[in-house]
Amino acid sequence: LEADNRPPVIWMEFQGCTGDSEAFLRANQPTAAEVILDYLSIDYHETIMAAAGHQAEEAKHQTFEKYKGKYIAVVEGSIPMADNGVYCTIAGDSALNIVRKICSNAAATIAVGSCSSYGGIPAANPNPTGAASVAEAVPGVKVVNMPGCPVNADNLTAVIVHYLTFGKLPATDRFGRPKFAYGKRIHDNCERRGHFDAGQYAESFGDAGHRQGWCLYKLGCKGPETFHNCPTVRYNEGTSWPVQAGHGCIGCSEPYFWDSMTPFYKR
Ligand code: SF4
Ligand code: F3S
Structure with a gap:
């Protein structure tokens, strides 16, 4: 059997509208199907994975344990930090705990959409849930921000292809955005x-x-x-x-x- 060399991906969604997942599913250069089936192993993504409930959590756990330091973390949606993160929980754990655990052990983290990049609409004044970006929720994490409402799927696939080709994330501007996509007015x-x-x-x-x-x-x-x-x-x-x-x-x-x-x- 041929070895499966596709990098594993854990795609988390918190306070978001799923617009970034929807945008990603419309990627055409390469297509989302090619990215999902040929280039990456998307082990956890609540919207597109067949598993649900305990099975889904188990898939995330397995990937975390087996590929610690090697998987790519993708975050969609903001992370509510107020009141110990009670405003968004998945499988009994807060988004804050989950994102800290997964992103601090990832090879690279990609924040897709404005909510995970900067807090987005949930962080709008007066921000009742203390919604925060990945960089705010996980200080020191290696993250590339791909803001947009939603993210542009072609830019996202370009970042993934760059990572697969060169083994690192592309150069970013002072807001953590890839310059190739956010460098021009x-x-x-x-x-x-x-x-x-x-x-x-x-x-x-x-x-x-x-x-x-x-x-x-x-x-x-x-x-x-x-x-x-x-x-x-x-x-x-x-x-x-x-x-x-x-x-x-x-x-x-x-x-x-x-x-x-x-x-x-x-x-
Ligand atoms: Fe907007 Fe500038 Fe285009 Fe006018 S030219 S529609 S101000 S981006
Ligand atoms: Fe957003 Fe303006 Fe582009 S609203 S999608 S940055 S044209």
């Missing part, structure tokens, strides 16, 4: 930029300027202060992205966007 690659430069702005949704694809700055677009490759990679197999669809960027890949980028529809 949305505004500088936006297809509506010519209209911005020409002073042609949509003033309201559905007006003549909006219908002609003019710049969405006056409708609140946060593209000038957001760093992400949405205009070039786009979502759903490269089909579209928020600005192409007629809605301004809300800065979903910037830290604490729910507080720092609001009000979304005003400049």
